[in-house]
Amino acid sequence: MTHAASRREFLRRASAFAAAGIASPYAMGFAGITAASAQNAADYKALVYVFLNGGNDHLSSFVPYDSASYSRYAKVRKDLALDRATLLPITASSPQDGREIALSPQMGGIQKLYNAGRIAIVPSVGPLLQPTTRAAIDAGRAKLPRLLGSHFDQANMWEGLNEASEYGWGGRMADILAAMNAQPTMTTISAVGHSRFGMGVNTSAFTVADYGVPQPYFEPGSPFEQAVTGSARRTNLLEKAYTQAHESLRDVSGIMSRAILPDETFGKTPGQGMNELANGLRTIARLIGASGVIGARRQIFYVELNGFDTHSDQKALHPQLMKKLNDALVFFDSMLGKIGMRDNVTLFTSSEFGRNFTPNGDGTDHGWGAHHLVMGGAVKGGNIYGKLPLISLNGPDTAYYGGPLLPRISASQYAATLGKWMGLSNSALRDILPDLARFNTSDLGFMG
């Protein structure tokens, strides 16, 4: 323990002491919503968006496993190819023309959850404006999403799924769902900071931290509070935006931090603090456990795991990422089990893109489509919802030579399936996801 840290602790305690004598308006706000806490868990549903930041190499997570696919994969991926004997096979009842995938060796927990029917896999999913074939791309007839291959723009695309708007599909869903909650400002919650996903027209994400809910650090009515708030009386728009962040802290965290489940509710987080996904999911589980108290019936969460841009040293780095993902998901499932919320919460992965089939030296480059997974008690798990692609450098399932996976399923269909489970109407989904109408179904069938 450094001196600086102990002094900081001293300061924290000192300011808490200073605030103790003042009646808190937050207590009143809290009392005002406890009537809603009688809500029944059966009517609660939450989505958890897990962003694999950097572009996950799906070929190292969901490895081609039948002998024909594996031999093509091993031939091209060379040193980067995972040893077939170490892979964790899974089976699927959906017809796959003899194609199989297996999970990477670190994904043992995910394999168990898949086999237990709580994880489903959606292959070849990615941003699409319309159903797209390789032939159409080669002929220059395909209408493609803008700026494929750009980290920021493809993450933005996944989170918005609407090239004509700047909002996120989580935020747009929250705009509608917020009316079901006693505290509409607590509908969308981010565990990592700003994202487009949570941006709605009338709602925006409140940001929490891995230690829980940030505390208001100023006394109500103090000069300090006045200096950092007061958005209504300010004319400069940047000052307004800055003070709104403080006001959101003042208005939301007080209630949220009184309601959040105590940290001790759950056991040790895997990764000794270094698994940021597990840390974030812990806070999310603690908030889900508080949903009855704050009167929430629909919530949307956002969290990330970083480090997927494996241009180099992929063989060493990617297994560490898969271990983090596996451990975090298993931990989340166990936390939800403990609070009886498995059936109420659906987690799903996204990533700005998959990675190219062709390696470059010891890493891989930005691709397009990828395989993703969905987890939860309401998921019809243990199956693959879509067709596994032909493994090839230049085949019908690649967007161009070298092997970016051509998505067969639009991320809009993926989002719509989740949105339907949350209770959104077809017309609301078509409004939020304008490209949906060009695809044959808006329900991929993986939700019960």
Place this chain on the structure above:
Amino acid sequence: MIAESISFVMRGWTKALFAFALACGLAAAAAAPGAVHAQPAISPQDAERFLQQATFGYSEADVALVQSIGYSAWIDQQFAMPVEYSHLAAFNRLNPAVENSNNTIIHPGMWIGFTKNDQLRQRYLFALSQIMVNSSYTPSTYEYGRSLARYVDILQTTGLTTFGELLTQVTLNPSMGAFLSNLYNRGDDPVTGSQPDQNFAREVMQLFSIGLWQLNPDGSRKLDARGQPIPTYTQDDVVGVSKALSGFAFKGATRDDWDYNNCFCQPPSDPAVQAKAMAGADWYHSWSEKRFLGVTIKAGSTSPAADLKVVMDRLAKHPNVGPFIGRQLIQRFVTSNPSPAYIARVSAVFANDGAKVRGNMKAVMRAILLDPEARDPGKVSDPTFGRIREPIQRYAQVLRVFNARTGIDSDDFGIPTWEGYRRRGLGQSPLHAHTVFNFYYPDFKPAGTELFRRNLVSPEMQITTPASIGDVDDFMLNTLVFGGLTRWVSEAQPYAPTLTLDYSEWLPLVRTPPVLIEKMNQRFMAGQMSTTLKRQLRDTMAAVTYDWAQTTGGLNQLKFAQAMRVLLASAEYVVQK
């Protein structure tokens, strides 16, 4: 040349702007030969406002200097100053061991540099480090500390030459090569089908030079016949550039080094080589035909260096660079939402500094700081004007204004580098962005705000969240209350000072709050403080009646620290206007 560059800018201005420029002290440059003009007086507030934009922090003497010599001559003086702090020299001083080139040693030096007297250069290098982002955050640069130190020196030296030269040196720096996988990047191999990595090729275009969309000189997007924006490049261009830039590694690398080092494990052990630019190696360069951005390099080109030059020339001459880079520099110094006309004036200077030099970065900086939109004091009350000072800038201002001194280590203030994904404290450390996309995006619009509804941006709001604002305040308060930072060295030296702030000019004024607050107003807010905030600071001090922290300066220090803390968190201060 200075007069020429100014008169070049002037040509496009309206009469009103011309008159305003005269009032701004450009008179000497703009006047007709032979005309005699008295130097228009610069008020203390105007000088302070200028110094808020051009420095991390200033003294009363700095204000007087700007008043006496004018903005333009002050900029000249700053650019004429020698580099006060070489990061490479500091690295070698701190880390003479040849084999240890750990990148984490770079952050202390960044903070030390921010307190030196070549302030405009310091603000400039910090701004550039947020555009041509290199980072010690990722494991990929971990062993490249010496190259990274050299990178910062490139920003503060070559950065003030021409854009083309800067882009070339950025491209050839080994830590940048390691960061974006262009170090030991092999050309395409027709036998195995292996392709060069495209990471650097993509980001050098998307982030460091031309951006994603074709721009007009005023920063607006060019539109095609159907009214759609036009991309600057395609995936094929990325491939072409990646091939042209393949085959670069540490100077003197042998083919064995290439075969062995392809894992990027270790830089060469010679420290001199770690600090040098990369050099091309024929055996792993791509020799097939390369096409990009309308340029074709025929198969069997002359050398990696020749291909590099083709790429750099093509990018540096692209019409997008002026508006794309110019706008971001304006955002870092002056305002998040510059008018199209402001961007266009800066773009014009980028295209031609008046002596037909393209990309003269000193001229660009001069144009940014002397522009009427930057200098007009009326902009203070424009609701859309200004920028949020990022936490690093706020903390650096504290260091500068209170004449920060180092303690047990003359190259390190002991300011923590916040590691881990969800960072505490200031939430950002210099040269430590999470990814090549910097701490925030230039186009970030905070949801649920009027900025968003009016399509206005505030990049720094991206790291301003309920979770971060309290953390920033917590760290500020800790530093302010104790007048610095300490570090545990041993049982005998549990509170060894690493940073000491000098409050001697300030604490005697605590007993006359209006005088003290006016001084805070001048040194931190360029005289823009409202009577409301003044009252809040006075009330804050009055409420502190007991020195619970047992500071060295007693109750007065705690009163002052609490008032400073409120000022530094206040919306009025945080938005630099």
